[in-house]
Amino acid sequence: MPNNLTELEIEGMTCTACARRVEKSLNKVPGVSAYVDFATEKAHLQFDSALDLDLVKRAVEDAGYKVGEGKPELQALKPKLWIGSVLSALAMAFAMIPQLSFPDVHWLVFALSTPVFFYVAAPFHIAAIKNLRHLSSTMDTLVSLGSTVAYAYSVYLIFSGMHHTYFEVAAVVPTVVLIGRYIEVRARRSATDSVRALLGAIPQKAIVERDGMRVEIDTAAIKNGDLVLVAAGERVPVDGLLQSANATLDTSTLTGESLPVELVSGALITAGTTSLSGEIKVLAQSTSSTSRLSQIADLVREATSQKTKLASLTDRISAVFVPAVIVIALATFIGWGLLGDWTKGFEAAVAVLVIACPCALGIAVPMSLVVATSVGAKRSVVIRNPDSLRDLAKTKTVIFDKTGTLTDGELRVVNSRGLGGVGAATMLAYAAAVEAGSKHPVAKAISKLSSAKTASDVKEVAGVGLIGMVDGIEVHVGKPQRYENQAELDEALSLVGPNTLVVVSWEGWAHGLIELSDELRPGAKEVVSDLTELGFETMLLSGDAPRRVEEVAKVLGINSFQGGVSPEEKLEVVKRTKDSVMIGDGINDVAALSAARASIAMGSGAHAAQAASSITILDDSPSAIPFALKLAKRTHRNIFQNLGWAFGYNVLLIPVAAMGLLNPMLAGAAMAFSSVSVVANALRLRWQDGSKTKES
Secondary structure: OOOEEEEEEEEOOOOHHHHHHHHHHHOOOOOEEEEEEOOOOEEEEEEOOOOOHHHHHHHHHHOOOEEOOOOOHHHHHHHHHHHHHHHHHHHHHHHHOHHHOOOOHHHHHHHHHHHHHHHHOHHHHHHHHHHHHOOOOOHHHHHHHHHHHHHHHHHHHHHOOOOOOOHHHHHHHHHHHHHHHHHHHHHHHHHHHHHHHHHOOOOOEEEEEEOOEEEEEEHHHOOOOOEEEEOOOOEOOOOEEEOOOEEEEEOHHHHOOOOOEEEEOOOEEOOOOEEOOOOEEEEEOOOOOOOHHHHHHHHHHHHHOOOOHHHHHHHHHHHHHHHHHHHHHHHHHHHHHHOOOHHHHHHHHHHHHHHOOOHHHHHHHHHHHHHHHHHHHHOOEEEOOOOHHHHHHOOOEEEEOOOOOOEOOOOEEEEEEEOOOOOHHHHHHHHHHHHOOOOOHHHHHHHOOOOOOOOEEEEEEOOOEEEEEEOOEEEEEEOOOOOOOHHHHHHHHOOOOOOEEEEEEEOOEEEEEEEEEOOEOOOHHHHHHHHHHOOOEEEEEOOOOHHHHHHHHHHHOOOEEEOOOOHHHHHHHHHHOOOEEEEEOOHHHHHHHHHOOEEEEEOOOOHHHHHHOOEEEOOOOOOHHHHHHHHHHHHHHHHHHHHHHHHHHHHHHHHHHHOOOOOHHHHHHHHHHHHHHHHHHHHHHHHOOOOOOOOO
C-alpha cells in the first residue's frame, strides 16, 4: 500500500475535467496513486517508494498542464481582463448604438474584436484544443466554439460584402466569462487561505539553547527536551511547557479565540500560537512532526486528498453534459434553419453553447467542502471523510461511549481490596505490572500504584482486559467474570459504589477488586441538553460497570443507557440503530465506529479509533459535537444549494436559448453569474456560527 504523501500545485486547469485529465495521467506513473482537486488546484500524490519528480512533471505536461512554479494566476489574468473589457465594450458600443454608427463601422468592430478573440480568448481556445487532442470536451470547448463560430462566420460575412456581423458576440462572450473566472478564482483563493494559513503556521526556523549557546536550527531538527526561545511576535515551533514566569499568547490560529491568553510557568503551549509578550522559553514536549498543529495539518491533508462521491458524480455529469449541449446547439441551428431563419438559428445556437457551460457545476461540491473543512479545523473539528457530512446530516441518534468521551478518562483508584487470601498490596503489585504497558485509562491509573513487579507476554483483549505473566503466573486484569471464590467476590461487589470495577485474578480465583472513578468533562451536560434541543435522541453505551453508567447517564440527562457492554454488543446496537452517529475514543469502540453511518472520535483517544471515524475532535471538547453535527447539516444543505445554482441555470435557460429568446452576450453574463453565486454561497459557511445557529 502506498504510504508517502506529497502535494503539487497544478497550473492551467480551468474546470474539473482538466483535473480529471491530470489525475488520469498521474495515475499512469508506476507506484503513484493521485487525486487532483480542482478547488485547491493541487495534486495529492501517494507513493510507495522514492518519487521521481521529473516523471511526475512529464505526466502533468503530457496531459497539457504544468506543475506550479508559484506564478500568480490572478496576475496573469489581469492584462487579459483590461484589454478584453475595453475592446469588447468599444466593439459592442460601435456595433449596437446607432448614434456611434458610420459607414464601414463593421471594419472598426472587426479590428476591435480580433485582439480579443486571439489574445483574451486564448485560454479557452488552448483548453479546447487540449480537449480535442484527448477526444473530450469541457466548458472551455463551449466558450471557444461559441466565439469561434461567431468570429469565423462574421469574417465570412464581412468579406462577402455583408454589413451585419457578430464580431461583438465573439469579443464579449469570452471577456465576460473571463471576468467571472477572475472573481471565482479570487473567492476560491480566499476560501482556501485559512487552510493554507493553518498548514503554514509552524515557522521554518527556530532558536534553541544548547550548551548555553543560542543556535538557529530548522524546526524539523528540534528534539523532545530542547529549550526553545520564542521572541515577541514569533510563532511557537513545537508543543512544550512554558519555562518563563508568564507569557501572553495569541492562540487564534488554533482556537479562533481573538483575545490573548495569559499563561504562567508550567503551562502547556501549542505550536502555531504567537508570543505577544517578551521572549519566552519553552521546553519542547514534541517534535515539529508530532505537534498538535502537525496532527491537524496531516488530518486536513488526508481529508482534502480524497475525492468525494458527490464530486465524482458532478465529474460524470459534466462528461456527458458537454457533448449533449453541442448536439442541442446543432439541432437548434438546423431547426431554426428549416423554419426559414438561419440567422436566428445561428444566434440561438451560440446562446445555447454559452449558457450551457457547466463551470459552476464543476466547483459546486468542492467549494462547499473546502470551506467546511476550513471552518471545522478552526474549531479543532477535522473532517477526515467529506462524504460523511451527507451521513451526519441525516443522523437522528447520537450514541456516546462514556470513558474518554463524556468523562475526562483520567481514572483514579478510589478503593481496592485483596481477595482469596491475597493482600491488597500484593494484588496491586501484580495488577500494576500487567497494566504498565497499556495506555488505557484504567491501566494508566492502576500502573501508577506500584512498580514492585514486572510482567511479560502482556496481551490486550478488547472489551475484556489485559493478560500477562508475573512471577510465572498468568494474571488477568479486567471485568468481573466467574471465579472459584465467586461468593466472596459477590459479597465484595455488594459493598462497592457506582464506580468502574476491575477484578485481578489468576488460576481461576479472584484475588482483588479495584474501584476507579473519573470526572465528567466540562460542558458534557450542556452538550446533551443542546443535542436534545436540536431534536437528537441520545444514548450512552459503555463497557463500564452498569451502576457507574447509570449514574453518569442520570447526571447528564440521557434516558437510554447500557453498561457492561462488550465491543460486539456495541456493534450490534449501532447496526440496529439506523441513522445514528457513534462517538468514542478507545480500541473497544473501533468496531462500532467503523459500522456506524457516521462516527466521531476524540483526538486524545486511540489512533485506531480515529482511523475508523470520519471526524476527529482534536481538543476533546464535547461542545464540538453539536458544532460538528450542525456544520455537517449546513454543508450538506450548502452543497445542494450550489448544485441548484449551478445546474438550475443550465436546465432552465438552455430551452430559452434554443427558442431564440436569449442574446448570446446575456447568456455569457448569466453563466458567469452562476459561478460567482456558487462561490459566494459556499463562503456563507464561514460566516455562520455553528454554536449559535439552531438547525431544524
